Structure formats: C-alpha cells, structure tokens
Amino acid sequence: MDLSIVIPLLNEEESLPELCAWIQRVMQDNRYNYEIILIDDGSTDDSWKVIRELQEKDPMHIKGIKFQRNYGKSAALNEGFRAAQGDVIITMDADLQDSPDEIPGLRQMVLEEGFDLVSGWKKKRYDNTLTKNVPSKFFNAATRKVSGIYLHDFNCGLKAYRKKVVKSIEVYGEMHRYIPVIAKWAGFRRIGEKVVEHRARKYGVTKFGLDRFVNGFLDLASITFVGKYGKRPMHFFGMWGTFAFLLGAVSFAYLVIAKIINPEVSLSNRPAFFIALAAMIIGSQLFLAGFLGELISRNASGRNLYLVEEKLGLG
Known part of the structure; x- marks a missing residue:
C-alpha cells in the first residue's frame, strides 16, 4: 500500500465528509493505493456516526477506530500508527486547516529525497492570536535548543513518516508534540521540513488552551530525560x-x-x-x-x- 492517512479527531462531524472527499480526489488524481484511518478520540457529537456512513460508502479505503473515552491526540496517533499499513504514513488534523493537496509533496520527500520524517511548517497562519502564537514560538524555540532539531513548527499536525518510523516509536501522554524528538532518539535522524498551506478554520472551535503551553514544557523535560536515560x-x-x-x-x-x-x-x-x-x-x-x-x-x-x-x- 502506498499511503496511510491517519487522522485523529474530536467533535469534527461537520468537516469529515468534506475532508474525506478532498483526500479521495487527491488519491485518485495521483493513482495512489491508500487507506484513510479516522480515530474518534471520544467525540460527544455525531462524528462516529459520520465515520460509519463514510466507511459504508467506501469500505475499501476508509477505516475507523473509536475510543471508549477521550484519551488525547497522542493516544489516537499511537493507535493509528499501529493500524497503518502504508509505505508512507501521513498525519493531518480533521478541521480542514491542513490541506490534502500537500500529500504528494510530502510523500515525495520521504520516498525520493530520503527523509525518515517530514514535518509541515505553516509559515503563513490564519490564527494569529496572542494566546496561541506567542506560546508556540517560545515552545518551538525551546524544543529546537534542547533537541538539536531545527524545525519551525514541531506541533504541526501535517507530517509524513516512513513506515519503519511509526512502527518503531510509541506516542503517549501529550508527546505528539515531540514526535520528531522521539524519532531522533529512536535513531531516525533524517528529519526534514516542508512549508505547507494553513487554511482558516471552517467548522468547529479550536482545541488549543493555555494549559497546553504549560504541559508542553513539562513534556519536553520528560521526553528529554526519557530519551537520554530511559534505557540506562x-x-x-x-x-x-x-x-x-x-x-x-x-x-x-x-x-x-x-x-x-x-x-x-x-x-x-x-x-x-x-x-x-x-x-x-x-x-x-x-x-x-x-x-x-x-x-x-x-x-x-x-x-x-x-x-x-x-x-x-x-x-
């Protein structure tokens, strides 16, 4: 299989049909053999009902996982990685702020340019809020300094992975922000970056809160310690x-x-x-x-x- 598209989601019933249709168009235009794995992280709306309907229409390509309760994005990604069968795994958010048109370019960087992991960089953003962007800049600067990985946007949901990477790492807690760091500690050092389109939110509300800023730095200290001394x-x-x-x-x-x-x-x-x-x-x-x-x-x-x-x- 060429591609696995792993999409964690929480209360995104409105955006799912449009997102899946867009991904399917991109896949068909490029003649990829693919699967879309939608992980419902304990949604309280009709997201799972929508996923079920989408899967019934296209059982060959659309697959779903439903958590019994909300475990967080890291848990959803971890389960998606375990289920993924594609040679290249693409992760993206379900809110339509990530563009599926970026998928071919990300796949090319993994397969043709030899990267183990490619992270998106939303250079031009449409959510320039003080409570989100200022903490994000501090967070990214601190992570670059500690990890030695020079990415502009560690927390960008749009990423591409070689299959071996996702099968070799475990994502837990709130560590989805640090997947490039986890991959580096696991021995995958060919980590690249691609400027990607950031689209304005069309449906729903942001899941970002100030608590994520504080937790982010605590998780950075944790992953740094585990990466250096977890096995010794x-x-x-x-x-x-x-x-x-x-x-x-x-x-x-x-x-x-x-x-x-x-x-x-x-x-x-x-x-x-x-x-x-x-x-x-x-x-x-x-x-x-x-x-x-x-x-x-x-x-x-x-x-x-x-x-x-x-x-x-x-x-």
Whole structure:
C-alpha cells in the first residue's frame, strides 16, 4: 500500500465528509493505493456516526477506530500508527486547516529525497492570536535548543513518516508534540521540513488552551530525560547518588575525626553533621532508584493500552 492517512479527531462531524472527499480526489488524481484511518478520540457529537456512513460508502479505503473515552491526540496517533499499513504514513488534523493537496509533496520527500520524517511548517497562519502564537514560538524555540532539531513548527499536525518510523516509536501522554524528538532518539535522524498551506478554520472551535503551553514544557523535560536515560537510568540516578553519598561520607568522616581530635566538640549541635547524614541517605536512595529503574527498564514490555470501543474496516 502506498499511503496511510491517519487522522485523529474530536467533535469534527461537520468537516469529515468534506475532508474525506478532498483526500479521495487527491488519491485518485495521483493513482495512489491508500487507506484513510479516522480515530474518534471520544467525540460527544455525531462524528462516529459520520465515520460509519463514510466507511459504508467506501469500505475499501476508509477505516475507523473509536475510543471508549477521550484519551488525547497522542493516544489516537499511537493507535493509528499501529493500524497503518502504508509505505508512507501521513498525519493531518480533521478541521480542514491542513490541506490534502500537500500529500504528494510530502510523500515525495520521504520516498525520493530520503527523509525518515517530514514535518509541515505553516509559515503563513490564519490564527494569529496572542494566546496561541506567542506560546508556540517560545515552545518551538525551546524544543529546537534542547533537541538539536531545527524545525519551525514541531506541533504541526501535517507530517509524513516512513513506515519503519511509526512502527518503531510509541506516542503517549501529550508527546505528539515531540514526535520528531522521539524519532531522533529512536535513531531516525533524517528529519526534514516542508512549508505547507494553513487554511482558516471552517467548522468547529479550536482545541488549543493555555494549559497546553504549560504541559508542553513539562513534556519536553520528560521526553528529554526519557530519551537520554530511559534505557540506562542508573547512569543518571547512580551518578548523582554516588556523588551525594561520597560528599556526605567525606563530610561525616571529617566531623568524626574532628570529634576524636577535640572531644569537647559536640556533633549534634553542628548543622554540617545532619547535612552530611542527609546527603548519605539521599545518595543511597538515588542509587537504589537507579538500580530499580534498570530492573524495570529491562523487564518492561508492551505498549500502553487504550480501550477501543469499535473498529471499522480493520482486523
């Protein structure tokens, strides 16, 4: 199969027929063998009813996954990636702000230019709101600095992936913002960018909130730590644990020797004595945390499981 179009959605009943018809036109014009995977992330409107009707009209190409409740965009993408069978996987939002006309160009960059992942860059935007664009600029700048991946728009929903990439990574929590970073940590370093069209919202309301700005930076710290130390937690906890323990032990030994030399000196009245004991205890706990982390990382297996209520056109 040439292409899998993975579309997570939440309450997008109005836009789905138009979006699917547009994608189908692009696919037919380019004679692609394709599938459209629509993941309903716990919608409270008639989105699943619309998906069912679309699938009945075109069961060969349209497939659906319905979550039992709202798990978030990352969970929806993760399930879509697991189901996708195309050589190239395209992700896009369901609100018609991403143009399906960009699909051939994205596919070409993956197959002909050798990229593992291509991220869209909405250089000219139609939602220039203070609460959305200013936080987004800070977020993208921080992510570029930390990850070393020089993309302008990490959170753009329009992306293209080589099949091997999506089958090698797991997206969870709110980590969909950091898929390029996750891919890089997994060893896929050929990451590119393409300027894409950003269309004004036609239906519905934005799902963006200020809480996503705060959560974004927390997730960045998390993914950076997991990427560097997820498979070797002892290198982090063990290093700092050893440092804290040795610092405390040396200080404790100095105080004990000082007590032996001058018995009149009271250890219990010296703050340094208690600081040394605390450093030794904290160091031991950090070392133990690293040891337990190693055991967990070497024995953990499987992916996060999400309760899927219903599937259409999928095994």
